[in-house]
Every structure is written in C-alpha cells, then in structure tokens.
Amino acid sequence: MILSTITKTGDGVAANAWSLSAQDVAEIALGATLLGAGGGGDPYLSQLAVRHCLQSGQSVEVIAPEDLADDACIACLAGFGAPTVEAEKMQSSAAMVYALRAYESRFGRRIDALIAAEMGGGNAIVPLLAAAETGLPVIDGDGMGRAFPELQMTSYHLNGVSATPFVLADDHLNVVTCELGAGAPEKMAEAFARSATIEMGMQAYIVCYLMTGAQAKRAVLAHTLTLSRVVGRAIAAARSDGDPVRRLVHLLNNAMQSQAAIHLFDGKVTDLWRSTEKGFAKGWCQLEDLKGSGATARAQFQNEYLLFSIDGVSRAMTPDLICLLDRETLQPIPTPDVRYGQRLAVLGIACHAQFRNAAALQVVGPQAFGFDEVYQPLQQLAPGSGSR
C-alpha cells in the first residue's frame, strides 16, 4: 500500500486522506474552471474520464500535504500548451502515464504521489486521471491556487523547487526531457517546454517540480483541491437563486476567508480578438455594460485573463483572479470559449497571499506579462476604496 510509505502516520490511512467520489470530481471540475481565471484548459472530457475510472472500480486517494512523510517523492503532472487546441486534440491518459514512466526511467526516481501544477480547469483534473490510471495518490494542493500560463509561475518555484528535470510527452508518445545547467534561470525551462510543445501541436503533458514531502510542506498551496470542490458546490448552489451572481459572491466570500471575491461588472461581449502565438492563446474581449450606462470593459488574456479595466481604468490585475461567468448559469467561461454576444458577469478574486510580495510579483505580476501596470490589489482598485 503506497499510502503507508508516504504519510507520516505510516498506518496506511492518513489523517486527512479521502477517496474521491464521482460527485467530488464533477464539483472540483466546476470549481477549478472558475479558479482557472479563464485558463487551465477545459476539464469536461478529463473529468468524464476520471468518473468513468471510478465507476470501473478504480479509486483516487487524496492526501493533505501536511500528512506527507518528509522523504516522500512528489511530482507535478499537468497539461502544457495552448488550451485553444483542445477541441482538436483530446486529453490522453496514455500520454500522461507514459510521461510519468519516462520520468522515472530517465531520471531514476520513483514517484510516490502526484500534485497539480495549477488548480485551474483541466489541469486540476489531469493528476486525478493519471492517479486513477496508476493507483498513485494525489496531494490536496497545487502551485498557483488558480491557473497561470507559464511553467515558472508557481509557489514551488518561489519556494526554491526547480521545474527541472522535466519530461514532456505528447499523444504520439514523443518524449522530450530537459535539465537546466547550474545557474540557468527557471524561465529557460519554460522556454524549452514551450518550444517543444509547439512542435507537439500545442498540447503535451509535463512531469516536473519533483520535490520531497518536506519541500512540499513549504512550497504547496495547501487544500486547494478541497477549495475547488467548495467553489464548485457554491456555483451549483447559487444557480437556483433569483440573483445567482450575488448569491455566488456571498457564498465565495464565506468559503474563502481571506480571498475576497468582488462582483466587478456585468456586460455583453461586443468585440473579441484572439491569436494563438508562441504557444499561447493571446487576445482580449470587450464588454458593454448591460445596464446601458455606456461603460465599456476589457479583459486581456494570455491563456488566462490577466488584466481587467472599465473605461480604461484598471479594476483587477494578475495575480488576482479575473473570472468571467455566464450570468444565468454561472458557468465559468475559459478564454477559448468567449464569444460575441455572451452576457457575462466579471468577478475579481484576491489571489493567494504568497503571490502579493515583490519577489512573487516579478514572476506573476502584470509586468511579467509585458503590461506597464504596477500591481495593485483588487480591493484597492475598487471605486471608493480610498486608496486610488
């Protein structure tokens, strides 16, 4: 039994371990689509695949990071590329497992447990699917508490864990590995992964950020799989309300404690530009105020929504979460799915506190994406907050 070797208690049943139900998976997928802030890929097919595994008698054990044995060996598994191509290139659990096995054989390490790179969209589900296929447990946590587009944009990196060595595999079972030389910046790992993924047709699976249990306790944003499930439940519960957006914001603020959610805008999509370039889905969408005030809002994205402004005034910035939802169904809208005419609510959600210091903002702040804006927290950008 693997659990007995990687949890502190050693009795095979970790204090906070739980076994995923099919409903858990559906709720996590829904919640992670919101937390993905437009990115992370569409979880629809991969969550169906996990639920199919569970119905076939396979199981997925979830372990809290604080219960890990210090010498357990944890690796990230994630889809990598541009979510735009998912309509053409479906998730491949064979490629996920192939990447894991290639990692183990090429670098001589046995992986004890999987963790998500990002708790966003399909990438919240990818480790669950590989876990169902392999019997490996999954850690309740991730490296972003949301989705970001680049490999180095993680709490793992900010806490000194390298993304390399990494293994990339695609659905043709082509495998590319990378090890950085001493002193090479982590952004080189992103560059190697991105260029190989472009050759792989924009979609690959990456095994990276190998860490010990001791490192994971420092570097992991804990309990974000649970948070996804809570958010998914909140969305489902708010749907039946007469004012679903307001109800959802209320539930999120109850559930997330420090991570305040703010309802920023209601608009109809009136213009849209997108381009798949350098392995990313880049672009922006424009929304006009549904109440007829004439106000115009814009959300700029690179896989994820990164900057949201109303009449040219910034109202939310990465690393805070910018989430676009259908106003009626509360379905979160990933960036590849924004369409002309959609009537959307825009929510801002404060990012994890780890990402708000100067060192983190160099990696995930607006300027890391080439924007001129200097990061200001969501709450300070609100009209009447007194700080502007």
Added chain:
Amino acid sequence: MILSTITKTGDGVAANAWSLSAQDVAEIALGATLLGAGGGGDPYLSQLAVRHCLQSGQSVEVIAPEDLADDACIACLAGFGAPTVEAEKMQSSAAMVYALRAYESRFGRRIDALIAAEMGGGNAIVPLLAAAETGLPVIDGDGMGRAFPELQMTSYHLNGVSATPFVLADDHLNVVTCELGAGAPEKMAEAFARSATIEMGMQAYIVCYLMTGAQAKRAVLAHTLTLSRVVGRAIAAARSDGDPVRRLVHLLNNAMQSQAAIHLFDGKVTDLWRSTEKGFAKGWCQLEDLKGSGATARAQFQNEYLLFSIDGVSRAMTPDLICLLDRETLQPIPTPDVRYGQRLAVLGIACHAQFRNAAALQVVGPQAFGFDEVYQPLQQLAPGSGSR
C-alpha cells in the same frame, strides 16, 4: 584498451587504425571546409583545440568502419544550429563531453566510438575534439560526405538508423533529450532539436544516431575523414600553382574518382542577402563574371549552398556539392563568411552516389528545401552535356 573491444581483430590494433597527427587535423579541417559546401561551421578554433590536445600528449585513434566489431556502440556527435553565431559563441569541448555523458546516463548505453554526422567544416572536427578529451576512438566516415543543414539528411537515416534518442547540450550545460514515438517521422526529431537549439542561442551539441558496428558498416559513408585529409592536401598543394583553381580541380578529380569536380564560374560578389531564421542561416549571394561577359550567377543557401545558377539557369543542385573558394588562396568560403567584393571560384562536386536515388532525393534534393527544381546531376547540367 577500448580498441580491443570494438574492432574485429580484437588485438587492440585494427588493420586500418591510425593515430591523428597535428598536421592531419589541419589538413582535415581545410578539406572539410571545402566538402562542407559552405556549411558545417568554421573549424578554425576547434582544430586548434584538437592540436593543443595532441601537443599535450592526448591522442585520437581513427578506425575504419569495416574494422568495427558488430556489437560496438557508435554515436554521432555534432555541433547543431546556425553557423552564423560561432563568432559569438565559441566551441565548448566541456559541453560536448557533457552531452556524451548525459546520453550514457539517461539512456543506459556506453558509447564505444564517435563518428561525425557530416564531413563538413567544424563538424568534421567536433568528434575529434571530444575524442581527444575522452580517449574514445573516431570512425573514419560520416553520414553525408559533405554538410547538410538538417538532422535527418544522412546516410544513417536512409539506411534505417534513427537520429533518436538524442541528447542536446549547450555551453551552459542545459540538456534536452528527445525520443520519438513509434511511427513518428524523423523530421520530428529535427523539429525538436531545432526548436531547443534556438532556445540555446542557436548553438548546441547533439549526440544522436546511436548504432551498432553492424549497422555502421551499412549506414556509414566510409573513409570520408581520409577523403577530407586528401582534399585538404590537394588545396595546400594547388595554392602554389600558377593557375590554382585549375590545379585543384585536377587534383580533386584524381583523388575522388567517382566524385567529379567541375569548375563552374569565377565571379565577384556583387550582392548578398542573409537572414538567420528558424535556427538556420538562410540567404543568397550574387556573383558577376570576372571575365566581363556580363553573366550573373547566384548561390542560394540554408547553412550550406544548395542551388547555383548562371543567368537563371541551374548549374548545380543539392545534394551535389556547391563550393565557393577564394580564387587566389583557395580558401573555401563558408556561407557566413561571404562578403561583398570577394573574388571567388565556384566548384561543383558530385555528391556520394547514395544520395542520387529517388528515396534519398526526397530527403536531400532541391524540393526538400522548398525549391521547385527537380534534381539533375551536376554533369548533366553542364553546357554541352547533351542531356539538357
């Protein structure tokens, strides 16, 4: 003693083995610069490094491919990228050796001997330098008998040896590896290697085409290191002649038997365009007839000279060799070194017979580089050959 395990005789002294002298290295470097047909990189610094090793007491043993034991393990080692950047990024024997060791550790194979990917320019010397540093012997042969720009353009590939798994390493000791999935085209290996090399600053070392001695006997173009030395000696001998170009053509035709050399043109460089794009040095140069006939010639290149025409009529095409030399010194001019005002002789040299069948021409013929021309052998393109 490594030789005893990889040669058929098993006595440590193969029938056709020889030990490189410093003069051999200089002659090989000069000959391979001609055979490089404009590509393969500048051998100047790497041949100095090999000669320094020899003067320091290291040695390089050369083995004829026919003397290999069938189970010997041979690998290609080559510089990879665009030769344009060599002025800024010097050869790194540490990176070469690092790539070899990474190959052995990641893929669990011990490499017994090295061979060149191409007998062109610096890539004729790279295996010699790594051999001097490691004590490994070098095979007298290569996979092109010239230089070509892409990884799959080899007799190895045409004889069923895959370029993958490969290892790329750069001078910062970043390492990227690649294994293709079953059925993936070899051009995918080129695509992965090229994109990683671009991230490495356009220059890396590749270890690839692992093969057994038995495979090498089929797939290697034999004795081309010796041929390079012969060509280098011919250039040196012809320099002192009153009509050096004519003398060189005479010596080459004596030395190369089936590979006829033709003196195609004498011209002054009057126009030049170059661009470093997608990891290649692409462009063309234009020459005006030195005799004042008004004839204008053009050589198009992608790392190597690939197509040569006079007044719009093709006179030499890849895979035949197109070689530009200084008319006075007979110094072969690699594509990065062509300059306005140079007075050059243009030679055509018939390629190895292996490259003239239909299957080979799909890999190395004009259309493999996007030209419309259908390959015609050098001799048939000569005016008055009767076949045009």
